[in-house]
Amino acid sequence: MKFLGNIFWLLFGGIIIAIIYFMVGLVICVSIIGIPFGVQLFKLGSYALWPFGRELVDRPNEPGCLSVFMNLIWILFGWWEIAILHLVFGLLFCITIVGIPWGLQHFKMAIASVFPFGKEVRYVNEYQSY
Numbered sequence: 001m002k003f004l005g006n007i008f009w010l011l012f013g014g015i016i017i018a019i020i021y022f023m024v025g026l027v028i029c030v031s032i033i034g035i036p037f038g039v040q041l042f043k044l045g046s047y048a049l050w051p052f053g054r055e056l057v058d059r060p061n062e063p064g065c066l067s068v069f070m071n072l073i074w075i076l077f078g079w080w081e082i083a084i085l086h087l088v089f090g091l092l093f094c095i096t097i098v099g100i101p102w103g104l105q106h107f108k109m110a111i112a113s114v115f116p117f118g119k120e121v122r123y124v125n126e127y128q129s130y
Contacts, residue, residue: 002053005101012102013089014048017109021045036070037077040116047112047121051105056112056119067118079113086110 006014025041028034047056063071090106093099112119 005052006050009051009102009105010049014051018045018049021048036117037074040074043119043121044109044113044116048109051109052101053124054121055124056108056116057122059118059120062118063115064118070117071115074116075114082113083110086113 021041022045025038025045027038028041029038047054086106086109090103090110093103093106
């Protein structure tokens with residue numbers, strides 16, 4: 001089911017989102033100061049490329065002082081606009097019953113796009129007990 005969800009995600013715009021994340025990440029990495037932000041955009045792009053069956057979780061011992069500081073800089077430079085776009089697309093997908101899984105993925109990406117520092121992409125094992 002995760003495979004089909006990812007295929008439909010790619011068909012309904014996931015590939016475009018990932019390409020935009022990757023292209024902006026490359027542009028930002030041109031300056032040495034922007035490399036940490038570009039790396040976060042690459043992480044978000046890889047998550048946007050294949051989101052079903054993966055999740056963005058806190059790394060061990062996070063959030064630390066540096067990741068909190070970098071997240072504040074991230075928000076101040078206007079990356080919260082990406083989160084608003086993901087929220088709008090999530091609401092549009094959730095209007096229909098069929099689109100709810102893709103809308104929920106957009107909501108997860110909205111949270112990830114506000115606080116990307118201190119996170120890592122992890123594969124979800126559906127048989128794992130918590």
